[in-house]
Amino acid sequence: MGELNTMSINFLDPEKCKFYLNPNGFAALKTEDKDYRRVRLLRTLPLHRPFEYISVSDMDKNEIGIIKNAADFPSESREIIEKDLAARYYCPEISQIYSIEEKMGSFYFDVSIDGFKKTFGVKDISRNVKMLDSGSVMFNDSDGNRFIIPDINALKPRMRRKIEPFLY
Known part of the structure; x- marks a missing residue:
């Protein structure tokens, strides 16, 4: 019988991560370990939970972690998250x-x-x-x-x- 491979999910801790805008106005992320000068935010459940379970990746598409809920982040970081997602997922009514x-x-x-x-x-x-x-x-x-x-x-x-x- 083969070995069971499990996948671990790295949830980003709102108290240990800070989103900011880089000098060019793009979303960036500072964690305890590293400063990501530009990040990509992608909704994993765009229609049903647009501000939950958001994938955060570097520009080489390496996943840094998952935002469980944007509402858990301080207002400054949350505003950057929400604005970045609004621009990426612009959907006129x-x-x-x-x-x-x-x-x-x-x-x-x-x-x-x-x-x-x-x-x-x-x-x-x-x-x-x-x-x-x-x-x-x-x-x-x-x-x-x-x-x-x-x-x-x-x-x-x-x-x-x-x-x-x-x-x-």
Whole structure:
């Protein structure tokens, strides 16, 4: 019988770590042992726990550790964590759907985002338009951008009817 390999998780201790901005304005991390002049923060559970279980890596993609909960960090570090994640995971909210048209295998969504009209294309709609458990709808467009309808039930019924055929 083979040996069982176990993986250990290094949770970052909020009392022994300090996040700061380096001279270029990027997130950096100082631990008891080392000063990481730039770090990469990635959500491991981006939709369900956006500020918990955040992977922190150096720029060579070597994981330094996991932030169990950003709320456990002092306000200065927490603010840097939250701003870095907000920039990385920017996801504009769709407030209205004007039309959805299919052209040559792609679907084009004509929508309103922050009061501005926007059109984006989606290929492979069954993989790139998803209804989430929370009642929100996530879109990944052909250029790799993400968009969200935070609550499909908040849309006007005529707009909701336009998107519903693509959700099931």
